[in-house]
Amino acid sequence: MARKFITERRPTASRGVQRSLEDRRTPIDVKYSLEEALEIFVQAKEAEGLRPRTIKDYRQHISYLREFLSEECPEVIEDINALTAQIIRAYINYLRKDRRPYEGAEHRKVVEREGLSVNTINMRLRTLKTMCRFWYAEGITGKNAMESVKPVRDDQQKEVRGLTDEEIGKIFNALxxxxxxxxRDKVLMYLMLDTGLRPEEAVSVHISQFDFRSMSVLVPSQIAKNRKEREIPISREVGRMVRELYEEVRQYFGEPDQVFMNAYGDPFTADAFRKRLNRMKVRLKLDELHPHMFRHTFARNYLLNGGDIFTLQKILDHADIKTTRKYVQMSNADVKAQHNKYSPIRKFLRR
Known part of the structure; x- marks a missing residue:
């Protein structure tokens, strides 16, 4: 069926300093700016083989800190050794009370409420903790400013929820x-709901990763978050949709390897998918809609349909099963349905 198309700057010299542990307890003679300290850290992590996206996140998180420091403690920007636990705690309070979600983010609507979520704050603190430990170990700072700073506590952390059957029906009916x-979006959603692939893994999938005989998709270690290759079964119906989409892609754009392309013949991206879902959320008047929700929906429904958590851990590529447990958020309706189905009292009531 024919379908319509709607159409840094690095420091001039790296000044790493090697000192003994005893020396590092004394004041630092050489001053490093925040930017210089960041670049030394980034160079080390690139040498360790960290993914470009992780490096990008490091830079982004420090840009938020730099924004705060420029107003409150500009001296730290010129001398990273001036960073203290007290300044970091002031930064935490700023994130908790004053910073508005998505403020300054391009193409994102600023949320009216003040203060970031506990999860977001702790994510930024983990980055800073890693950097402060590195700077201290390398002799760039004379102290580890994050050593005594604790993560922010929350009474109940809100996990990313999955989509309800009603919401999924509403979404597909609108396409x-x-x-x-x-x-293309529909096939991508079906693939994620069927496999639990991460958004980045799903949008970048190549046709060569599919085995249409055994009905599986291979996620190579080069793109897997935990650098482990894994093979995930897919439903025959979803496999048929993927092949049908790829045949259309070939007709329009020649012989690309990637299955999901935009209307101009360029690779479709997770960020483009997120933006399209955000527009759909507004159009359908949904409270929330973003790519990761399809992965969470797969995880929740996999368990509700009788799958075991250990197999789910392998499919989702979680290094720790605690992550898998946190990943699955059951609604009250889910809990009630499972209780009605599996409560041991049933066998006694039948007597």
Missing amino acids: DDRQFAEW
Whole structure:
């Protein structure tokens, strides 16, 4: 069926300093700016083989800290050794009470409420903790400013929720298969709901990763978050949709390896998918809709349908099963349905 197309700057010299542990307890003679200290850290992590996206996150998190320091403690920007636990705690309070979600973020609507979520704050603190430990170990600072700073506590951490059956139906009913972009989005959603792939893994999948005989998709170690290759079964119906989409991609754009392309023949990206879902959220008047929700929906429904958590851990590529447990958020309706189905009292009531 034919479908319609709607159309840094690095320091001039790296000045790493090697000192003994005893020397590092004394004041530092050489001053490092925040930017210089960041670049030394980044160079070390690149040498360790960290992924570009992780490096990008490090830079982004420090940009938030730099923004705070420029107003409150500009001396730290010029001398990283001036960073103290007291300054970091002031930064935490700023994030908790004053910073508004998505403020300054391009193409994102600023949320009216003040203060970031506990999860977001702790994510930024983990980055800073890693950096402060590195700077101290390398002799860039005379102290580890994060050593005594604790993560922010929360009474109940809100996990990313999955989509309800009603919401999924509403989303699919709103998609027009006659338009290439919406048909592509539909296939992508089906693939994520069927496999639990991460958004980045799903949008970048190549046709060579699919085995349409055994009905599986291979996630190579080069793109897997935990650097472990894994093979995930797919439903025959989803495999058929993937092949149908790829045949259309070939007709329009030649012989690309990637399955999911935009209307201009360029690789579709997770960020583009997020933006499209955000527009759909507004159009359908949904409270929340973003790519990761499809992965969470797969995880929750996998367990509700009788799957075991150890297999789910392998499919989702979680190094620690605690992550898998946190990943699955059951609604009260889910809990009630499972209780009605599995309560041991049932066998006694039948007597």
